[in-house]
Amino acid sequence: MKKGNGSLAGVIVPVLSILLALLIGAVIMACLGANPATAMKSLVVGAFGSKPNIGTTLTKATPLIFTSLCACFAYKCGVFNLGGEGQFIIGSIAAIYVTLTTGITGVPAMILALIAGAVAGGFWGFIPGILKITRGQNEMIISIMFNYIATLLMGVVYTNWLREGSVPQTQAVPKESQLPRVITGMRFTWGFVIAVILGIVLYYFLYRTSGGFKLRAVGINPTAARFNGFPVRRYILASFIVSGAIAGLGGSAELLGTQFRLINGFASGYGFDGVAMALIGQLNPIATIFVALFFAALRAGATTMQAATGVPTSVSDIIQALVIVFTVAGMALTKLPEFTAFLQRRAHRREKEVNNA
Amino acid sequence: MSELLRIEHISKRFGDFYANRDIGLTIESGEIHTLLGENGAGKSTLMNILIGLYQPTEGKIFLRGKEVRIESPSQAVNLGIGMVHQHFMLVDAMTVFENIILGDRRAKGLFVDRDARRKEIEDLAGRYGFNVQLDRLITEISVGEQQRVEILKALYRGAELLILDEPTAALTDIEVEGLFEVMEKLKAEGKSIIFISHKMREVLHISDRITILRAGENVGTVERGELDGQGLANLMIGRELSESHYEKHEPDGRTVAVMDHISYHKDSKHNGLNDVTMKIHAGEIVGIAGVDGNGQTQLAQILTGVIAPEEGSLSLKDSRVSAFDPLEFIRSGTAHVPEDRNLQGLVSDMSIADNLVLKRTETEQFSRGHGLLLKRKAISSYAADMAEKYDIRCRSIEQDVRSLSGGNQQKVILAREMESGPDLLVVAHPTRGLDIGATRFVRDQMVAARDRGVGVLLISADFDEILEMSDRILVLFEGQIMGEYSGKNPPIDEISMAMTGK
Numbered sequence: 001m002k003k004g005n006g007s008l009a010g011v012i013v014p015v016l017s018i019l020l021a022l023l024i025g026a027v028i029m030a031c032l033g034a035n036p037a038t039a040m041k042s043l044v045v046g047a048f049g050s051k052p053n054i055g056t057t058l059t060k061a062t063p064l065i066f067t068s069l070c071a072c073f074a075y076k077c078g079v080f081n082l083g084g085e086g087q088f089i090i091g092s093i094a095a096i097y098v099t100l101t102t103g104i105t106g107v108p109a110m111i112l113a114l115i116a117g118a119v120a121g122g123f124w125g126f127i128p129g130i131l132k133i134t135r136g137q138n139e140m141i142i143s144i145m146f147n148y149i150a151t152l153l154m155g156v157v158y159t160n161w162l163r164e165g166s167v168p169q170t171q172a173v174p175k176e177s178q179l180p181r182v183i184t185g186m187r188f189t190w191g192f193v194i195a196v197i198l199g200i201v202l203y204y205f206l207y208r209t210s211g212g213f214k215l216r217a218v219g220i221n222p223t224a225a226r227f228n229g230f231p232v233r234r235y236i237l238a239s240f241i242v243s244g245a246i247a248g249l250g251g252s253a254e255l256l257g258t259q260f261r262l263i264n265g266f267a268s269g270y271g272f273d274g275v276a277m278a279l280i281g282q283l284n285p286i287a288t289i290f291v292a293l294f295f296a297a298l299r300a301g302a303t304t305m306q307a308a309t310g311v312p313t314s315v316s317d318i319i320q321a322l323v324i325v326f327t328v329a330g331m332a333l334t335k336l337p338e339f340t341a342f343l344q345r346r347a348h349r350r351e352k353e354v355n356n357a
Numbered sequence: 358m359s360e361l362l363r364i365e366h367i368s369k370r371f372g373d374f375y376a377n378r379d380i381g382l383t384i385e386s387g388e389i390h391t392l393l394g395e396n397g398a399g400k401s402t403l404m405n406i407l408i409g410l411y412q413p414t415e416g417k418i419f420l421r422g423k424e425v426r427i428e429s430p431s432q433a434v435n436l437g438i439g440m441v442h443q444h445f446m447l448v449d450a451m452t453v454f455e456n457i458i459l460g461d462r463r464a465k466g467l468f469v470d471r472d473a474r475r476k477e478i479e480d481l482a483g484r485y486g487f488n489v490q491l492d493r494l495i496t497e498i499s500v501g502e503q504q505r506v507e508i509l510k511a512l513y514r515g516a517e518l519l520i521l522d523e524p525t526a527a528l529t530d531i532e533v534e535g536l537f538e539v540m541e542k543l544k545a546e547g548k549s550i551i552f553i554s555h556k557m558r559e560v561l562h563i564s565d566r567i568t569i570l571r572a573g574e575n576v577g578t579v580e581r582g583e584l585d586g587q588g589l590a591n592l593m594i595g596r597e598l599s600e601s602h603y604e605k606h607e608p609d610g611r612t613v614a615v616m617d618h619i620s621y622h623k624d625s626k627h628n629g630l631n632d633v634t635m636k637i638h639a640g641e642i643v644g645i646a647g648v649d650g651n652g653q654t655q656l657a658q659i660l661t662g663v664i665a666p667e668e669g670s671l672s673l674k675d676s677r678v679s680a681f682d683p684l685e686f687i688r689s690g691t692a693h694v695p696e697d698r699n700l701q702g703l704v705s706d707m708s709i710a711d712n713l714v715l716k717r718t719e720t721e722q723f724s725r726g727h728g729l730l731l732k733r734k735a736i737s738s739y740a741a742d743m744a745e746k747y748d749i750r751c752r753s754i755e756q757d758v759r760s761l762s763g764g765n766q767q768k769v770i771l772a773r774e775m776e777s778g779p780d781l782l783v784v785a786h787p788t789r790g791l792d793i794g795a796t797r798f799v800r801d802q803m804v805a806a807r808d809r810g811v812g813v814l815l816i817s818a819d820f821d822e823i824l825e826m827s828d829r830i831l832v833l834f835e836g837q838i839m840g841e842y843s844g845k846n847p848p849i850d851e852i853s854m855a856m857t858g859k
Contacts, residue, residue, distance in 0.1 A: 209731065210727070223700050229684035229688075231684070
């Protein structure tokens with residue numbers, strides 16, 4: 001792992017960004033006539049104030065963790081998978097077919113549906129990946145376009161193929177095939193546990209194994225990786241497939257644990273949220289989990305805040321957006337030559353002082 | 358003939374380094390004046406001064422007898438100085454016509470009087486016998502035609518002095534003849550041309566006068582016919598044989614690599630290889646002499662499996678290579694110190710330790726279970742040993758390689774490649790940009806490898822380095838081997854001629 005200024009900035013910038021965003025959020029709350037302290041407090045209470053509230057936060061965090069890990073993994077290999085949302089949706093479509101049409105129920109159905117979701121998501125990631133390495137197509141454009149295909153395909157599924165009666169939505173996943181809750185009284189399911197374990201596994205893979213080492217090397221400098229005998233294109237394709245599989249797994253977990261049925265608006269926005277969170281988390285899988293939890297808390301707490309103080313939930317959206325803007329701007333700042341020169345000067349001065357002392 | 362341009366005592370210093378030192382030069386109206394010099398002799402710096410990209414540290418420039426200061430490229434255009442760069446400055450997605458009028462100062466306001474401009478360009482093209490299709494896109498026309506567009510663009514902007522920077526490098530023989538015809542016509546119209554080249558045949562053919570630059574200084578201006586090719590080459594290279602620090606070896610019989618009639622992009626004179634046959638024996642350093650861009654890069658990349666030749670075959674240690682893939686070459690004992698350290702050799706945003714074990718993370722030494730768990734401690738202690746052994750000066754082995762000096766970066770690569778225990782070591786420009794200490798260290802390591810029985814291929818644009826290091830010298834020109842010479846008392850005259858294509 002990297003030490004020194006690089007990773008220090010990686011912690012300081014997101015933390016400062018969050019504080020600054022909260023500060024501006026407080027100013028907005030004050031402008032709306034609310035007491036910022038009360039509003040912030042209700043936000044926190046809404047997110048963490050009680051067992052059910054914590055459960056809600058963890059539930060909201062689950063899909064975000066999956067999509068941000070999806071973005072994170074591909075980025076680490078130097079490619080941009082902006083298709084997390086499509087892969088997530090395809091995963092959930094695979095899962096709903098397994099639970100509704102195979103006749104399998106219970107734990108076997110869950111396991112099968114999760115696997116099917118991962119495989120389907122992986123396939124959805126495979127397509128932009130293979131087009132990139134064989135035809136040099138821009139993976140960002142293709143993966144974004146595949147989001148639309150997935151969303152529209154889901155539309156066909158819930159309006160036609162698996163439609164339940166007059167309402168444009170699918171039937172629900174049967175009770176016995178739904179992911180069980182981990183702790184009674186809290187809404188979150190084993191999906192959350194899977195997401196966290198996945199984050200840890202990815203961290204281990206990226207930083208503790210030879211494969212992850214090579215994947216990162218390919219991401220940083222594909223030319224040097226090729227000169228040193230790494231199969232660069234194979235790594236890029238594999239990273240796309242795995243990245244898609246992570247999102248697909250997330251899609252099936254979300255369906256089996258939280259939503260239970262496909263309906264208009266399912267998963268909307270998760271893909272790009274994931275990209276932003278992966279960036280704020282500095283592409284570190286563990287950090288990414290915490291970032292997703294933070295965003296989920298802002299979302300979960302917003303309703304309580306609105307009910308208690310009249311501050312609209314959109315203030316929470318503003319805070320989230322500001323965090324993203326500040327982090328991206330902050331990271332760009334730390335890469336400016338002027339800024340690095342400033343840090344180096346300071347480091348030199350400190351070294352001198354130490355030597356003199 | 359009258360004097361068009363005169364420069365006096367021009368010097369350009371970068372830090373302590375003089376790229377140009379006290380250069381004087383006159384260009385007459387209606388002459389073709391060649392600037393001859395090796396890479397780094399200061400030709401480009403001088404031209405950049407003339408077109409206003411650099412300001413000289415000292416010295417004066419006179420145009421038609423009047424002193425001028427050229428402070429920007431647009432001012433150079435106004436003064437009638439136009440340059441055709443080696444890499445064309447054309448917008449691919451625009452038509453020839455649009456490229457020519459692009460940035461035209463006369464086009465004031467929002468609208469361009471296209472018809473008038475077109476007429477003007479057509480007249481100009483007609484006058485010089487240019488056959489250009491104004492409405493084709495740049496991407497649709499040949500390289501030779503693109504060059505004519507560049508020349509036309511300069512003429513359209515009123516150039517009286519035209520600088521052509523290695524204009525023949527990218528052209529086919531027929532296109533070169535066409536270019537020479539154009540140059541003669543321009544000359545007949547009273548335009549002056551500065552022609553930059555190091556191809557002796559062309560230089561002797563087209564020049565009225567020739568100025569030779571060496572190490573930033575003007576070492577002589579001669580009239581056409583005053584010196585023959587040998588005389589020019591001697592002036593340009595200007596080397597006396599000095600005693601090498603290293604003892605030269607005769608190789609034993611074993612070969613580590615055999616290239617048999619290898620070709621790659623063979624019709625391209627630049628960056629191609631044409632029917633190259635050569636052997637590298639165990640325990641010798643084979644030096645490739647030649648001006649950059651004559652196929653050296655491709656030679657190194659074929660020998661390390663980065664690119665595949667289009668014709669011919671390659672054998673490593675007597676077994677013919679079937680798949681050109683760097684991994685296969687590494688497995689069969691090839692090590693590579695590539696020409697671009699940061700781009701090709703190192704993953705700069707990873708640590709020194711990571712870069713040292715780059716190719717070996719799956720070995721028993723550095724991981725459990727074929728890479729399932731990296732042995733961090735083993736990697737760290739190995740890296741610390743290497744830093745000691747190869748004199749890599751750093752604060753910590755966990756430091757990013759990017760933050761090291763060029764010399765220390767090169768030592769990281771050298772450590773990694775030497776420790777792989779190669780049979781063949783391909784080294785490209787190993788001391789470029791290095792200080793004396795690091796240069797010495799790198800060279801010592803190469804000789805030590807040779808003495809252990811490694812076959813070393815050394816590619817360098819630094820002729821001194823080739824003379825100093827090589828047991829055998831091959832000259833590469835336009836992708837062809839022009840000659841083979843012993844590294845012991847090498848015939849410098851002959852080699853310098855071969856480097857310029859004769």
